[in-house]
Every structure is written in structure tokens, then in C-alpha cells.
Amino acid sequence: MTEALYLNDSYMRSFDAVVTNVDDTGVYLDRTAFYPRSGGQPSDLGVLIRGDQVFRVEGVEPSEHGICHRAHGLSPGDKVKGEIDWERRYRIMRSHTACHVLSAVIFRETGALITGNQIDTDRSRVDFSLESFDRSMIETYVRMANDLIKEGHPVRVRLMTRDEAMEIPDLVRLAKNVPERESVRVIEIEGVDLQACGGTHVRNTSEIGEIRLVKAENKGKSNRRVYFELVR
Template sequence: MEELYFRDCYLREFDAVVENVIDERYVMLDRTAFYPEAGGQPHDTGFLYCAGKAYPVTGVRRSDGRVYHEVGAGGLKEGDAVQGVIDWDRRYLLMRYHTACHILSAIIHSETGAKISGNQLSEDKTRVDFSLEEFDREQLKAYEAKVNDVIDRNIPVTIETMDREEAFRIPSVVKLKDAFPPEVLCIRVITIPGIDRQACGGTHVATTGEIPHIEVFKAENKGKNNRRVYFRFRE
């Protein structure tokens, strides 16, 4: 299966062929731009169109190296030619949140040395968990200001697919080496020059200037060495 979102995060429509359908609900295509839920980023939604009928895509997940599209109506069958259309407003919102999450995480790591222990994007906010014993709540506004400064600088965001050995020469990527099984030969790397460089399979904006200013509105303790930060976009 060709996963089109890896090479073009801005692709909104695509043509594909149905390869398999399970229980009339789970559709496998030969190629897709629908992002499956992974890495804290929710799945895409949208429609598959075939022979004048619209099939709502309500869920997308990956299993055994395949991407399954859960549709809200039966009728698709193997060999059908379909057009996929992404709910772009939702996807673009999540793209902006995802890149903003990278920026905030990089700044907090730079200031404190904390590593990310989890994250979850949504349409109205994002949370990030850090492995950190102490947390200076008063410093959060300073981190927020630094994120917004990066946004205002409109820095290009690049996406590269590197072979395994090349990617592991990057200090911030080699730290995650154990997370990549030996059969993973290529690694996708997201770079915000001077700010962050990380392995990531999610969708991102092309420049930081596309992101609205953020506000950090909540911080809480989630255990001895776990601190959680919530942020959202300003109106």
C-alpha cells in the first residue's frame, strides 16, 4: 500500500482501487491519503466516492502493515475505483497542532532536559507529558512566549525520509533507536531548523507561520516523574 500522507501532507483528494473489504465496513485500498491514528495524532475522516455514492470514512487504523478505512455504509467491493476526499479543515487543524507540539516539546527539553513520555492531539487542545521530577509552573508563560516567537519567525519545516544508518547519525533520532525494529530500513525525519529534529510519522505544516499563537492553559502532576502540559490555539 502506498501511504500518500508520508510524502504530501497537503494532499486532500486521491484516486485508489479497493483491494479488500472485511464485513462491509473495513476497506483496504492500494493507496491512501487518510492518516491512521498513530503517535498521538487522531485519524483522518472524510469520504470515499464510488459510482455516485458517498461512503463516510469514520475511522482509520493500521494493522499488520495495512491501513483499514472504516466506512459508515456497505457496498464497496474489491476492484472498485474510488476517490478519497479528506476532511481538510480537521486534518489541517491537527497538522498545526502536531507541529506546535514539536516546538513546545523542543523548547521545554532545551530548557529542562525533560523527555516526552506521551502526547495526544485533539481538535481543541493538545497535551504533552514530560518525564520530569520538578516543574516550574511560573516558567510556562516563558515557554509559551518562545513557541509564539518561533511561530512568528515563519521557519520552514522539512520532511525527509532517510535510510536507517543516516538517520541514526542524528543525535535526537539515535536516542529512539530501540523503538525501530531491524526491519524498518527508512526513517522519516521532521526538521525545524535551529529548533527541533525528530523522527516522526505524522502530518505537519510547511512553515511555522501557519500555526496560530498558542496558550498554555493547564499543567498538572501525573505521577512522581511525569508532568502534563495542555495548550490550545488562541482565538
């Protein structure tokens, strides 16, 4: 299986690796900093370099054989250097952490759970189990999220045993869907939020900048969809 370097260091832009397998879908490495599409976060893009040859990575997917990089032309045993499209990755990191802050505010104010999400470089969305739809209140929640973002809260990665994670009431709503494994990766925004999450995040909320409400809409009974974007 592929060693997932991004789990411990979201800021790793390049890395060295060895090709372990190749099939019709792409290339497998012994280690990677490329994030595979999952949990509402899109995959990283970038390149794999072998000598003076550059192979474009057009997507990354999780699979039962490891992490598959959609690139072609490499062979098992090849030594490569991976380089991530950092500008794209960093915007996704900022958007993902903003999603955690906003969902923490809405959960605190209403008790609403997250029913879906899609993170992107420009516009992201989060679905909430809100009974009523009130755009003015959602605008208020976005302002509250921006206030927390500006305060500059540290963001940390923590590993908990599954038993420890399931004992935290606000974490159970997310951790209960985590596959059975000994440890649960948790993203802690100090003083703001604690969520089970396998995605990439910034180190401090001040890196997010400001978010702007794009639109909010009904998506069925007790399901409200909120779109937001990074201001810069």
C-alpha cells in the same frame, strides 16, 4: 500493502484509489491520503466516493493487512475517490507541528524527554519527564515556543537511513523506538527541531498561529502533563 500518500504530501486533500480488500472492519485501498491513528495523532475522517454514492469514513487504523478505512458498502475492485475532512486535518497538522516546537523548547531548556502525547483539533497534550513542576516556567516555555512559531521556520520531511538517524544524539531518544526498517522519516523544523515522526505537519511554523497554555499538572513521579490549544 497500502501506499501511504500522506507521508510525502500532508496537503493532499483528495485522491483516486482502487479497493483491494474488504472485511468486517472496513475497506483497504491500494493507496490513501487518509492518516491512520498512530503516534498520538488521531486518524483522518472523510468520505469515499464511487460514482454518485458517498461512503463515510468514520476512522482509519493501521493493520497487518494495510491501512483500514472504517467504511462499509464497497467491494474489491471498486474505483473510488477519497476526500479528507480538510478543515479537521489542517488543524491537526498545525497542532502537531506546535507540539514539536514546544517539545523542542522544553528539551533545550531542561533536557526533558517526551513520555506521551495526544494531538487533537482543539486541545492537545504532551507529557514530559520533568523532575519539578513550575507552572510559571511552563508559561515561559509556551511564550518561547510562540516566538519561534512567529519567526516562520520552514518545516521539511527528510528520509534518513536508520544508521544515520541513530547517530544524531537528540534524534535517538525518538528513533530508537521506530520499528526496524531501512529508512527513518524525520520532520525538520529548520533551526528548531529534528524528530523522527510519521505524522502530518504544516510547511512553515507561521501557519500554526499562536498556542495558549490550558493547564499543566503532575502525572506521577517525574512526569508533567502540559495541555495547550490553538488560539484560532
